[in-house]
Amino acid sequence: MNNKVVYNERDFKAYSRSxxxxxxxxxxxxxxxxxxxxxxxxxxxxxTFSILSIESLYSVYSNLTYSMTSNAMRVxxxxxxxxxxxxxxxYYIGKYALAEKPTTFFLVFLFLIFVLANSxxxxxxxxxxxxxxxxxxxxxAIAGAGGLMTLIGILGYFQVINFGKIxxxxxxxxxxxxxxxxxxxxxxxxxxxxxxSLVGISVTLGTIGYQFWLIRxxxxxxxxxxxxxxxxxxxxxxxxIWNALSLYIxxxxxxxxxxxxxxxxx
Numbered sequence: 001m002n003n004k005v006v007y008n009e010r011d012f013k014a015y016s017r018s019x020x021x022x023x024x025x026x027x028x029x030x031x032x033x034x035x036x037x038x039x040x041x042x043x044x045x046x047x048t049f050s051i052l053s054i055e056s057l058y059s060v061y062s063n064l065t066y067s068m069t070s071n072a073m074r075v076x077x078x079x080x081x082x083x084x085x086x087x088x089x090x091y092y093i094g095k096y097a098l099a100e101k102p103t104t105f106f107l108v109f110l111f112l113i114f115v116l117a118n119s120x121x122x123x124x125x126x127x128x129x130x131x132x133x134x135x136x137x138x139x140x141a142i143a144g145a146g147g148l149m150t151l152i153g154i155l156g157y158f159q160v161i162n163f164g165k166i167x168x169x170x171x172x173x174x175x176x177x178x179x180x181x182x183x184x185x186x187x188x189x190x191x192x193x194x195x196x197s198l199v200g201i202s203v204t205l206g207t208i209g210y211q212f213w214l215i216r217x218x219x220x221x222x223x224x225x226x227x228x229x230x231x232x233x234x235x236x237x238x239x240x241i242w243n244a245l246s247l248y249i250x251x252x253x254x255x256x257x258x259x260x261x262x263x264x265x266x
Contacts, residue, residue, distance in 0.1 A: 032240030
């Protein structure tokens with residue numbers, strides 16, 4: 001592993017001081033990151049479609065999800081397990097993204113476990129929305145999440161808005177989101193639910209912009225230390241898996257907040 005490569009998230013001028021050659025190459029890491037994000041969305045889409053379309057699988061899935069959520073202790077255990085998987089996989093992939101081992105295939109395997117763990121309840125959520133006659137909300141939310149993610153990604157990647165400088169605001173917004181989430185759990189209020197959804201959407205969009213801004217800075221810093229074409233491709237492919245973890249979580253968050261916002265207004 002090249003120990004000289006250290007990501008400096010506060011380096012706001014990494015792109016501007018790079019050479020023309022490096023600037024032209026930065027899109028490659030973005031392309032790889034979006035590739036793995038697409039793999040994640042395709043993987044969970046096939047998983048959801050299989051569960052909802054095959055009766056025997058849906059029966060097994062329903063029993064499993066019920067056992068995971070049937071009482072408070074199991075819910076707490078499930079949440080702790082999910083947090084552990086998220087932290088463990090993110091830390092492991094981030095630590096070994098620049099190394100030669102483990103293999104890229106193994107990192108992809110961990111990535112798919114991460115995606116599945118964070119989306120395991122999606123088929124049940126989709127089924128409930130369909131039963132409530134809100135299947136149109138699913139399509140609107142998917143299209144809205146994809147469109148907003150694309151727009152904010154462009155603004156962040158090309159630094160139309162420098163999301164690196166507003167990271168403290170994103171953190172403050174996330175703390176406000178947590179407070180509103182707790183309040184909305186104990187207090188039933190359509191206004192509070194709408195406010196929570198809007199804050200959640202805003203924070204997620206800010207996070208997406210920051211993630212795309214960071215991808216561009218990562219590209220410049222990696223290209224400044226590597227010159228071998230094959231090595232650059234290998235590193236980009238592995239670092240992109242790490243980026244796709246956070247991009248996928250942001251996409252799911254955005255999708256769910258849009259669904260919640262649509263539901264709160266009916």
